[in-house]
Amino acid sequence: MFDILVKGGTLPDGTVADIGITGDRIAAVGRLPAEAGRVIDATGDLVSPPFVDPHFHMDATLSYGLPRVNASGTLLEGIALWGELREIATVEEMVARALTYCDWAVSMGLLAIRTHVDTTPDHLRGVEAMLEVKRRVAPYLDLQLVAFPQDGLYRTPTGRQNVLRALDMGVDVVGGIPHFERTMEEGAESLRDLARIAAERGLMWDVHCDETDDPMSRHVETMAREVTRHGLGGRAAGSHLTSMHSMDNYYVSKLLPLIAESGMTAIPNPLINITLQGRHDTYPKRRGLTRVKEMQALGIPVGWGQDCVLDPWYSLGTADMLDVAFMGLHVAQMTHPAEMARCFTMVTETNAQIMGLSDYGLRPGCLASLVVLDAGTPTEALRLRPDRLAVISKGRLVAERQRNDARLDLPARPGTVRRRLG
Numbered sequence: 001m002f003d004i005l006v007k008g009g010t011l012p013d014g015t016v017a018d019i020g021i022t023g024d025r026i027a028a029v030g031r032l033p034a035e036a037g038r039v040i041d042a043t044g045d046l047v048s049p050p051f052v053d054p055h056f057h058m059d060a061t062l063s064y065g066l067p068r069v070n071a072s073g074t075l076l077e078g079i080a081l082w083g084e085l086r087e088i089a090t091v092e093e094m095v096a097r098a099l100t101y102c103d104w105a106v107s108m109g110l111l112a113i114r115t116h117v118d119t120t121p122d123h124l125r126g127v128e129a130m131l132e133v134k135r136r137v138a139p140y141l142d143l144q145l146v147a148f149p150q151d152g153l154y155r156t157p158t159g160r161q162n163v164l165r166a167l168d169m170g171v172d173v174v175g176g177i178p179h180f181e182r183t184m185e186e187g188a189e190s191l192r193d194l195a196r197i198a199a200e201r202g203l204m205w206d207v208h209c210d211e212t213d214d215p216m217s218r219h220v221e222t223m224a225r226e227v228t229r230h231g232l233g234g235r236a237a238g239s240h241l242t243s244m245h246s247m248d249n250y251y252v253s254k255l256l257p258l259i260a261e262s263g264m265t266a267i268p269n270p271l272i273n274i275t276l277q278g279r280h281d282t283y284p285k286r287r288g289l290t291r292v293k294e295m296q297a298l299g300i301p302v303g304w305g306q307d308c309v310l311d312p313w314y315s316l317g318t319a320d321m322l323d324v325a326f327m328g329l330h331v332a333q334m335t336h337p338a339e340m341a342r343c344f345t346m347v348t349e350t351n352a353q354i355m356g357l358s359d360y361g362l363r364p365g366c367l368a369s370l371v372v373l374d375a376g377t378p379t380e381a382l383r384l385r386p387d388r389l390a391v392i393s394k395g396r397l398v399a400e401r402q403r404n405d406a407r408l409d410l411p412a413r414p415g416t417v418r419r420r421l422g
């Protein structure tokens with residue numbers, strides 16, 4: 001007898017199957033006897049492995065308006081604003097805000113998050129707070145922390161030293177922000193330095209790389225070179241890569257094969273990139289999202305990241321990775337049926353691959369983490385961004401929601417209406 005049986009759900013590939021859970025593992029998938037401590041009827045619902053967010057800033061989340069709002073809406077004012085906030089925010093405040101965000105995440109079926117933690121200030125209160133949050137949510141949410149020198153590795157006297165201190169304290173991933181160093185050369189040197197640190201310590205590497213509209217920015221090229229040099233392959237991710245949007249097409253035709261050769265992955269953040277990029281343009285205004293489909297065509301794994309929710313850079317957000325994928329789908333013009341389905345895969349399987357999550361998926365033996373959505377298919381989930389009816393994390397039912405029957409009377413889901421009211 002299973003502890004939990006999720007009955008009759010439709011998996012992302014269209015298969016209809018029951019999922020039996022014992023302890024923290026998926027014990028069986030297929031047509032199973034309805035004997036379990038708890039049976040969840042998922043007939044007609046989409047059952048997916050959990051959502052994964054490979055790019056977030058949890059030390060800043062839910063701080064919107066503190067100490068004031070970002071009036072210009074630019075990345076640079078956001079960084080300046082955050083510079084003020086991180087000096088007055090206490091560990092307790094950051095922990096409380098992050099734990100609230102983690103509750104939101106769980107309710108949305110988002111069960112793994114990679115978050116960049118600013119290591120610029122010598123007090124490292126953000127690192128202390130996020131290590132505490134990671135410890136507290138570990139039973140139900142996997143957090144990966146990135147040592148992120150927000151103000152540059154070399155631009156402050158202790159930038160490099162504080163990245164190393166954070167890694168020594170237990171932060172998991174090496175970060176970076178080459179386009180914010182003083183010069184292009186110092187940006188390139190920061191990448192060589194950080195790649196060495198990641199290689200020597202056997203860590204993953206995730207860089208805010210070329211998050212600008214500058215068509216001449218060349219840090220992605222340097223990063224790919226360092227990934228190849230140190231064999232960091234699947235352990236390295238380039239976040240944002242927005243300058244690639246504005247680059248010369250001939251140059252990009254050389255760059256993309258170098259990225260593919262390195263084995264690195266890419267994390268565009270569509271909600272943020274579409275609002276922050278192009279702010280210095282008049283008209284036409286560039287979208288600023290990196291070249292998603294072109295990278296995918298070369299086999300480069302590309303996920304979608306959330307980046308920000310209610311903070312100095314972004315005034316909206318709900319911890320819903322379907323919102324992220326929905327925006328990405330539009331901005332990258334991924335409207336073919338196969339591309340829409342891929343957008344769902346990007347916020348589940350691809351993001352899990354980018355984060356190096358083990359035992360992820362809906363196969364027997366995998367961790368028993370999944371989400372039941374009030375939708376029939378991945379594409380319908382993107383269209384409706386529906387209720388999460390049940391969320392199971394490591395064998396525990398952590399969120400549940402009554403089906404919104406009232407909506408079933410609307411012609412929102414032709415062919416899937418269960419019953420009519422009146």
Ligand code: FE2
Pocket residue numbers: 055056057116208307
């Ligand atoms: Fe970011």
